Amino acid sequence: MLSATASLLACEPPENNSTAAETSTAKAAVAEPEFIKAKSGPVRPFSQAVRANGFLILSGQIGTDSSGNLVAGGIKPETRQTMDNIKKVLEENGSSMDRVVKCTVFLADMKEWGTVNEIYVTYFDPARRPARSAMGANGLALGSQVEIECLAVDR
Secondary structure, three states, X not given: OHHHXXXXXXXXXXXXXXXXXXXXXXXXXXOOOEEEOOOOOOOOOOOOEEEEOOEEEEOOXXXXXXOOOEOOOOHHHHHHHHHHHHHHHHHHOOOOHHHEEEEEEEEXXXXXXXXXXXXXXXXXXXXXXXXXXXXXXXXXXXXXXXXXXXXXEOO
């Protein structure tokens, strides 16, 4: 046991053959995150999206119109508006629905899961549907029935 410990302690760390220029280039490849504010609508206490390390990360979107009011009519209009809002944020930031790789769906009532799915799937190419999680939530912002957040590959 003692000889194994001595051998381990005698090992030297691997040589770092990187030049200063290579190290600098590697650090430059990991850019600082860009915190993106909403281009219109009410001011919220969070970024609308964050661009970081090759991804565009959207905050949760709900079914609000351009004035920030929740659309009337229930789960179907709210889901359509939520998906339209996601599409708008993506496009305003140089991305699109076909770049989305992950969504998380929050529902005030899990019984509405099928209704939300009927609308949700119409926004994606069937061959390119993103990974997804869905969960029930006890209360969503502004009393909405659905909230969806997305992660897209940037540009």
